[in-house]
Amino acid sequence: MSDEEHASAPHWSETWRGVEGQVPAGPAGYGAMIDTLRTFLDDVAAASPDEAIVAALTQDMAGWSSKLRPLAVPEAERIFAHRRDLPGRGQTMSPQLFIDEASAESVRGHVTFGDYYLGGNGAVHGGAIPLLFDEILGRLSNAGTQKRSRTAFLHVDFRSITPIGKRLQIRGWFEYEEGRKRLLKADLRDGDTLCAEAEGLFVELRPGQP
Ligand SMILES: CCCCCCCC(=O)SCCNC(=O)CCNC(=O)[C@H](O)C(C)(C)COP(=O)(O)OP(=O)(O)OC[C@H]1O[C@@H](n2cnc3c(N)ncnc32)[C@H](O)[C@@H]1OP(=O)(O)O
Numbered sequence: 001m002s003d004e005e006h007a008s009a010p011h012w013s014e015t016w017r018g019v020e021g022q023v024p025a026g027p028a029g030y031g032a033m034i035d036t037l038r039t040f041l042d043d044v045a046a047a048s049p050d051e052a053i054v055a056a057l058t059q060d061m062a063g064w065s066s067k068l069r070p071l072a073v074p075e076a077e078r079i080f081a082h083r084r085d086l087p088g089r090g091q092t093m094s095p096q097l098f099i100d101e102a103s104a105e106s107v108r109g110h111v112t113f114g115d116y117y118l119g120g121n122g123a124v125h126g127g128a129i130p131l132l133f134d135e136i137l138g139r140l141s142n143a144g145t146q147k148r149s150r151t152a153f154l155h156v157d158f159r160s161i162t163p164i165g166k167r168l169q170i171r172g173w174f175e176y177e178e179g180r181k182r183l184l185k186a187d188l189r190d191g192d193t194l195c196a197e198a199e200g201l202f203v204e205l206r207p208g209q210p
Pocket residue numbers: 134135138139149150151152153179180181201203204205206209
């Protein structure tokens with residue numbers, strides 16, 4: 001998907017876009033580069049390359065690392081994971097989350113775990129699913145007029161296998177707020193099948209807390 005297609009896709013509600021503030025513009029094509037990186041990681045995970053391909057790939061990747069290393073900037077100036085206008089925030093640590101509907105109280109979206117997230121026997125790795133829940137609930141906790149919070153705990157129940165390569169539905173919502181504490185819940189479904197559900201406590205940061 002091109003940056004233009006990303007930008008016109010109905011992914012962020014105005015509510016989320018408004019509260020999440022400015023995003024770094026970044027160079028044209030950044031979203032497409034991250035999409036290519038995601039596909040690349042899936043291809044690496046799925047392939048059984050021969051020795052020549054492994055050697056060539058290692059050399060190519062090392063070449064790109066040496067081009068990128070001198071371009072490193074401080075965290076505040078980084079683009080990776082800061083493009084909140086793009087599905088998946090322009091990062092590859094967690095799977096690409098597409099938001100279909102969002103408000104300050106709840107959010108609904110979809111996600112497909114590629115081969116990169118395979119645990120075994122066609123099931124998504126058990127560590128990749130909490131990443132997704134933390135992503136969606138962390139963003140929801142900080143939506144609306146909320147002050148910034150951090151995850152204090154994230155409890156995940158794995159109810160059935162989460163399949164690789166299938167479009168899954170994800171929802172998140174506020175349960176309650178009490179002082180600085182916000183309890184949020186989320187679930188991940190494959191059609192009618194509940195794959196996993198989560199409960200997270202997010203604690204509003206005091207001034208000066210990192
Ligand atoms: C765009 C980005 C999207 C992705 C978002 C991702 C969000 C994240 O993952 S953040 C990274 C992971 N989280 C962290 O690193 C947090 C590390 N922990 C901390 O910084 C602190 O422990 C923090 C801020 C959570 C709480 O510390 P502090 O502010 O001192 O709170 P504290 O005063 O101890 O507790 C406040 C209340 O929360 C409760 N609480 C705090 N931690 C817990 C916990 N783990 N379990 C249960 N209750 C807790 C306390 O009991 C207290 O309750 P009450 O007011 O009823 O007495």
